[in-house]
Amino acid sequence: xxTDIAHVLAGALAGFLLLDYPAASIFFSLLYFxxxxxxxxxxxxxxxVGDLREYLIGFTAGLAVAFLRHYT
Numbered sequence: 858x859x860t861d862i863a864h865v866l867a868g869a870l871a872g873f874l875l876l877d878y879p880a881a882s883i884f885f886s887l888l889y890f891x892x893x894x895x896x897x898x899x900x901x902x903x904x905x906v907g908d909l910r911e912y913l914i915g916f917t918a919g920l921a922v923a924f925l926r927h928y929t
Contacts, residue, residue, distance in 0.1 A: 861911055864908055864912045865911050865912070865914055865915035865918075866915060867885065867912060867915060868889075868911065868913060868914065868915025868917075868918075869916065869918050869922075870915075870919060871885040871886050871915075871916055871919065872915065872917060872918065872919025872920035872921075872923065873920070873922055873923045874919075874923075875919075875920055875923060876920075876923045877923070886916070889912060890909075893905060893908055893909065893912075
């Protein structure tokens with residue numbers, strides 16, 4: 858469960874940074890995806906799609922907060 862929360866928070870951070878620091882957001886996203894690929898190549902029975910879904914949920918939420926902060 859803690860890893861699920863970490864995936865969502867990592868995505869939220871990357872999404873939130875996208876407007877102000879796009880290079881950092883892209884770097885964090887690429888780093889996360891590289892980590893997930895490396896992890897899932899060694900652990901066969903892990904949920905790769907679920908981990909990506911958690912990250913993208915957080916990313917979308919962080920991006921929404923960043924848009925609200927910038928445009929309201």
